[in-house]
């Protein structure tokens with residue numbers, strides 16, 4: 001599991017460069033109208049030329065994503081902890097958590113807007129909601145599936161439930177938490193943009209819709225590009241967090 | 255224990271071995287609504303400082319018996335007495351070393367060894383000294399900061415052993431502790447387990463699937479039937495350490511035991 005991920009960090013830029021090159025060549029060969037498919041060079045030009053327009057929108061989306069991550073991840077982790085440590089909570093909440101995975105969360109975006117208006121709140125909530133479920137369920141799985149031998153030793157030492165949680169179950173669940181975090185990083189931009197598409201006055205998703213309406217396709221692509229860069233940076237950040245939380249995974253096998 | 259340790263000089267490594275009395279213990283599991291009888295009326299005693307090897311066909315119930323003795327499970331019927339007190343829960347005086355060393359992969363070797371003391375809330379300065387001392391004893395001082403995945407099979411077994419011994423158990427319970435080692439490492443570890451036991455004088459209860467290993471290491475060998483495990487025979491080895499695997503007495507006993515197990 002570890003090797004391909006480490007490779008991804010190195011190879012992603014190379015792959016992207018090759019794809020951009022192919023795109024550029026394709027546009028140069030086929031010459032489609034610019035409002036259908038601009039070439040990457042003009043997308044970059046637009047990005048630079050209109051950075052003062054794009055930057056405030058990018059900032060809004062970035063904040064929505066990060067706040068959504070903070071709320072969604074902490075909510076998911078707390079839920080997992082509650083489920084894992086109390087049978088009383090588990091009985092009513094677990095079926096709810098499982099059933100809610102089937103709810104098409106995107107469909108809730110207009111409702112969020114209705115309840116919380118056009119501002120940042122519904123976008124943050126949308127991102128948080130999309131992040132919450134995968135984080136809660138991966139963390140809960142990690143907390144639940146502690147190897148018996150690991151628990152037995154702590155039991156033999158008469159460790160209190162709190163100590164067992166802190167010394168064994170939590171660290172044993174850290175790899176699952178990191179998987180959840182990775183999923184969260186992937187979901188965060190989706191959540192924020194879906195929220196913006198449902199109705200907004202700022203943000204990259206809003207900018208894309210506006211650009212689309214005015215057939216400024218290059219601007220739309222420029223906004224998309226910024227969003228992709230954010231998503232990649234976010235993913236890379238979770239990779240760093242994972243390495244910091246799981247230093248033992250980085251050591252070589254004997 | 256911690257307060258006493260900080261004032262007094264370090265406690266002696268030798269522990270008073272535990273006296274274990276297993277009285278008519280039977281156990282069963284419920285599997286898919288069916289009852290799976292695992293132990294059938296097992297009785298034996300383990301004298302303080304004695305080492306006992308349990309032999310029996312795979313799946314007969316040996317590990318289950320060890321878990322009962324450790325207090326990790328409660329028998330369906332019968333009594334398990336540790337120094338005349340009924341075993342009702344696990345206790346650090348009865349430590350288990352499992353076949354899979356079950357080291358915590360996220361902890362360094364030294365932190366793995368420290369876990370027992372930390373879990374009991376007694377990892378003070380003296381405790382840390384004990385950790386270092388045990389690592390030195392099993393020859394892992396140079397690997398204190400390594401992670402388990404960086405260890406060879408033999409080193410992982412030593413780490414698991416140190417992690418048990420640092421708690422000064424009065425009964426060491428070993429479930430096929432050398433089961434996954436290559437034969438050379440295994441032979442070396444057999445010798446080390448015996449010398450540790452001679453040094454510390456804890457009582458020892460060990461499951462192995464290797465008849466020769468049982469005869470090389472234990473004072474007495476208990477042979478069990480296929481599941482549900484019944485005690486077939488208790489065999490006194492009566493050969494002084496260090497034992498040689500080509501000792502004619504050992505070879506005779508080995509043949510007799512293999513016959514009991516239906517493998518000769």
Ligand SMILES: Nc1ncnc2c1ncn2[C@@H]1O[C@H](COP(=O)(O)OP(=O)(O)O)[C@@H](O)[C@H]1O
Nearest residue numbers: 283284285292311312313314315316317318319
């Ligand atoms: N927790 C459990 N639940 C149900 N069956 C079990 C459990 N633990 C062990 N068994 C069954 O009990 C029998 C004895 O297992 P075990 O004590 O591990 O055997 P041994 O150690 O002698 O190989 C096996 O058939 C095993 O499948």
Ligand SMILES: [Mg+2]
Nearest residue numbers: 316317318429
């Ligand atoms: Mg077993």
